[in-house]
Amino acid sequence: MAVEGVGGRTDIYNEMLATQTKAKANNSQMSMDDFWQLLAAQLQYQDMTSPMSNSEMMNQMTQMATMNAMTSVSNAIANFGVIMNNLSQVTLTGYSTGMIGKEVTVAILDEKGKIIKEKTGVVTGVDLTGAQYVYIGKEKYELSQIMSVGEVPKKDDDSNNVPEDGNEEDSEKGDVENE
Numbered sequence: 001m002a003v004e005g006v007g008g009r010t011d012i013y014n015e016m017l018a019t020q021t022k023a024k025a026n027n028s029q030m031s032m033d034d035f036w037q038l039l040a041a042q043l044q045y046q047d048m049t050s051p052m053s054n055s056e057m058m059n060q061m062t063q064m065a066t067m068n069a070m071t072s073v074s075n076a077i078a079n080f081g082v083i084m085n086n087l088s089q090v091t092l093t094g095y096s097t098g099m100i101g102k103e104v105t106v107a108i109l110d111e112k113g114k115i116i117k118e119k120t121g122v123v124t125g126v127d128l129t130g131a132q133y134v135y136i137g138k139e140k141y142e143l144s145q146i147m148s149v150g151e152v153p154k155k156d157d158d159s160n161n162v163p164e165d166g167n168e169e170d171s172e173k174g175d176v177e178n179e
Contacts, residue, residue, distance in 0.1 A: 035060075039057070092132060092143070093128060095143075096128065096134065097126055097128075099123040099126065099134050100124070100126060102122065102150065103120060104134065104136070104146050104147075104148065104150075105147045105148045105152070106118065106136065106141045106147060107147050108145075109145070119139075121136035121137060123136060124136065127140065134146065
């Protein structure tokens with residue numbers, strides 16, 4: 001509802017009402033354009049007997065610039081996390097597919113996660129859905145189970161090797177008997 005001002009002048013209320021109808025619904029973020037509009041309105045409607053000081057105006061401009069910079073940094077950090085995750089997936093996929101046709105040795109684990117034996121074979125395929133797996137023949141193994149790629153010589157130190165039958169206790173008994 002428009003209201004006529006005294007002396008035929010349009011009242012400030014009418015001007016503000018017109019600008020409020022154009023207002024955006026999102027109150028959670030303030031853009032630089034919003035800031036400049038507010039600053040212009042503040043300067044336009046300030047009391048001429050006590051105008052805004054230059055330092056106060058510079059303070060507001062500095063605060064807004066700082067907030068914009070912090071928002072940009074925050075967005076960059078969030079994007080960096082997404083990029084790093086994507087890069088990690090690409091690297092892992094490249095590593096997995098690079099295993100195809102290569103001879104690998106995988107660890108066969110018991111339910112406690114201990115190595116009970118090793119299996120050597122040629123990677124015939126890779127499963128890239130979800131967790132990544134390699135196939136040796138028709139058997140599927142996690143990438144974390146790969147112990148070596150290619151032909152790797154066995155260590156001479158028997159204490160670090162797992163016996164062929166996977167029974168560590170027998171090898172320890174043998175060491176005690178030899179002493």
